């Protein structure tokens with residue numbers, strides 16, 4: 001997440017999925033809010049009228065706080081302002097850049113080496129990052145030969161495995177020990193946007209000066225510049241100037257640089273001057289340690305069993321581990337429930353489903369159809385000819401074919417019936433759906449449930 005806008009999109013997602021608000025309530029009061037800024041732990045949002053602001057604050061302030069806590073990992077107050085009113089201009093005056101800076105400062109405080117849990121999956125990346133962060137420590141601002149080994153340092157790996165955390169930790173450490181050094185942290189995307197703006201406003205010199213005066217240049221998600229010739233050109237020259245001046249460059253990428261397609265060869269060869277190190281999904285012990293750390297940071301007491309269940313179920317993305325802990329914290333604050341295994345299981349299920357909609361299996365189709373027609377999955381598979389069982393069976397056949405893409409032979413095998421009967425039942429349903437609106441609505445609901453979950 002790079003901006004308050006990204007944070008707010010997560011907040012909206014959280015509210016939309018929350019059972020404490022109805023869909024009309026969400027659409028009328030929450031969805032219309034616009035993110036303005038995050039400043040001094042206050043989230044400023046905009047709405048249309050005083051009336052809307054009062055209703056939203058009275059009815060949904062707690063929900064919004066819960067959603068921000070879940071997304072950011074720390075508590076914020078909510079302030080809703082009415083668009084086009086004086087108060088908005090007053091708080092806007094401070095300059096648009098403040099918005100992002102304040103959020104990232106808040107977030108940065110947690111992204112330190114101390115808060116980073118080491119394990120086999122990331123210990124090299126951690127070691128190289130600390131080396132880079134301390135490169136000016138011994139030899140007062142004259143990087144030694146040993147330190148040029150790590151220039152550039154490129155950390156790569158899948159999403160949510162700590163690349164940005166390490167980069168921010170370097171930034172944090174350097175700022176702490178050498179406040180005089182100039183550090184530029186940006187993302188590939190932001191680098192591109194700034195360059196485009198600079199070109200439009202004919203201020204490319206300013207852009208060059210800004211980047212080429214850095215002591216540390218850190219670009220997150222460098223793979224985004226691939227395929228964009230002008231951006232690569234600019235990045236290449238910035239890289240060369242800094243490298244030749246002995247300045248440190250740190251980059252992250254979601255894949256190994258050699259696998260980034262459409263990356264200019266000359267850039268790739270520059271990348272080979274330093275080290276490339278990957279981060280991979282953490283093992284069980286590391287996951288346990290991360291969950292404990294994240295809980296400690298939120299002052300949240302979790303039993304070993306709860307920690308274990310989270311670490312067992314969420315295996316490949318640390319952001320999801322953290323999201324689970326944040327959600328547990330939010331629930332304990334807003335429901336007064338203590339963290340329990342069942343609470344953790346509920347949240348894990350939601351988080352896993354949010355990211356990977358469950359596969360549509362034969363069993364899930366049977367379950368959904370059985371629930372809609374008030375029969376059981378076994379009834380559907382049986383030879384029972386009761387009217388609602390027969391209808392449920394035909395609908396299941398239809399869904400096996402149209403939603404899951406099974407052949408009539410496969411469907412016949414699944415239901416222990418002849419495949420030619422399957423064809424007839426399927427055609428019956430197709431015809432019925434055209435004529436019977438109520439049946440069509442029921443089937444549409446089943447399909448929606450299958451796809452949403």
Ligand SMILES: Nc1ncnc2c1ncn2[C@@H]1O[C@H](COP(=O)(O)OP(=O)(O)OP(=O)(O)O)[C@@H](O)[C@H]1O
Nearest residue numbers: 115116117158159160161162163164165290318319
């Ligand atoms: N080893 C770790 N110890 C503690 N926290 C971690 C660790 N690895 C990742 N995290 C946390 O997981 C979250 C996601 O990490 P981060 O943003 O660094 O991932 P990323 O690899 O940059 O992902 P993306 O490519 O999607 O940007 C962060 O909140 C970070 O603090």
